[in-house]
Amino acid sequence: MRVGTPGFVPERLSEIRAARRILSMTELARMLGVNPAAVSRWENGIHAPDVDALSDLARELRVRREYFLRPMHVSDHPMFSRSYASALKRDTSYQGSQMQWLQEISSTLQHYVDFPEVDIPNVMKGLTYKQLRDEDIEGIAQDLRAHWNLGQGPCLNVLEVLERIGIVVGSIEMGTSKLDGLCSWSQGEERPHILLASDKMSLPRRQMDAAHELGHAVLHRGVTEAELKADLKEIERQAFRFASAFLMPATTYVYEVKHYSLAGLLSLKEKWRVSVKAQIRRLKDLDVIPDHHATQLHKSYSARGWQKEEPMDREWPIPEPSLLRDALNLIVDSGTRTKAQLLAEEFTMHPADIENLSCLPSGWFNKGEASIVQLTLKAGPQKNADQSMPGEIIPFSKR
The missing domain is CATH 1.10.10.2910 (Arc Repressor Mutant, subunit A)
Structure with a gap:
């Protein structure tokens, strides 16, 4: 019979251990200062950690406590x-x-x-x-x-x-x-x-x-x-x-x-x-x-030593993915969700992990949203039409 925090998902512990490159349950137990048998029981689904142990896990592994309570995204397709x-x-x-x-x-x-x-x-x-x-x-x-x-x-x-x-x-x-x-x-x-x-x-x-x-x-x-x-x-x-x-x-x-x-x-x-x-x-x-x-x-x-680096390898910029980055910026810029709301309601991972996988700049979640300031032109004498400078319309390119 499982005891401890209701709804604990053992597979999440295996996943975060892999994400932090912690090879064994014994290594994780040493980090937490607990008996290796306890970690083994948690990860194998025999017992669930109590509230204090869950908090220790979340702090040590840099995730929210809710991370361990959210169902896994498991695919039948191989990697x-x-x-x-x-x-x-x-x-x-x-x-x-x-x-x-x-x-x-x-x-x-x-x-x-x-x-x-x-x-x-x-x-x-x-x-x-x-x-x-x-x-x-x-x-x-x-x-x-x-x-x-x-x-x-x-x-x-x-x-x-x-x-x-x-x-x-x-x-x-x-x-x-x-x-x-x-x-x-x-x-x-x-x-x-x-x-x-x-x-x-x-x-x-x-x-x-x-x-x-x-x-x-x-x-x-x-x-x-x-x-x-x-x-x-x-x-x-x-x-x-x-x-x-x-x-x-x-x-x-x-x-x-x-x-x-x-x-x-x-x-x-x-x-x-x-x-x-x-x-x-x-x-x-x-x-x-x-x-x-x-x-x-x-x-x-x-x-010629080209196994390590070929000529011209450094001459071109390396393209980076933009879909996830643009989606997050769109959600925040449109006011649909703030960064704080995304972290509190949608994501249970550490902000740095989300930034890394989404190709966002480091610290993106820590930067406050820019407030929009409405500007108006000063009232003043108008120039004569023959004194005004001709204007040129520059179209924006589609992204």
Whole structure:
């Protein structure tokens, strides 16, 4: 029989432990100064913490007490994570918790703001991921480019495309180079959510990561957790093939490659905003260059030290997601809710966590709303028409 605070949700304790990178219940117990068995009983749903223990949990883990009483946003869809095999469990668990929070923030804001409708047509045409051939993936990338009116040239801002077609995107620093992007469809509204790592970032890397996660959203929506575990390598390969086809269409990109050298590919990087490394892989996949030529290019690539950073990587600004940030600003600026009301009534997470996932400036919730001051022109002598200066109307651009 459970005792303690009624309505305590044990899964919330697991989630916040992952979000704070606390690997074990014993570690959390040490932080709280309680017996590890008590934390184990709380997290396993055997007992619930009493009021004082709940307050201690909230204070130590930097959330409101109500956080532990609010139902979880649980999706039946798996999370497609681009993590290296050497990634630590605490890092991968952290990434998963941030995706859950991203979906929770998104769901909350949609009570007030109409997000763009999801515009991802059914391009699979009854195929499962197991039936996909490379030519199918190439065709799907082409069909989506046509559907979204992207043409056949470079797509210079994949992030903008994702948000325009209704995908919610977050970008945070993962604190490790072992984690990349993450994609998952939310439950209920069936909207894709993508979480991108900002570590070791450049524009070409951001482009490829975003296109890769788009590939998961398009190709792997029906994949089960068991299938993901069993066929992870093939599922990841398909997503990369989609991303390459989406960023470098076979109908145009390959015809611009005049010199199959690092210098030649570097010149194309400036136009297509795709890394030299990704271009080598693309030319090899399309059988434009043989395997031995690709191997030689990779050796020269490594010899120049480009594995860590390629030329031009720092020349372009890195786009950031804007959908959640704009939604929060709209809610506050319109007077629908104040920042204090959002924190007291809608969110149970720490303000810094919301700012981080929504790409808001640090301390946004602490800044007071600006009061609007109405100004009027001073009364005074009017100038003659021939003395007045001609005016020019400058139109505002649409956001």
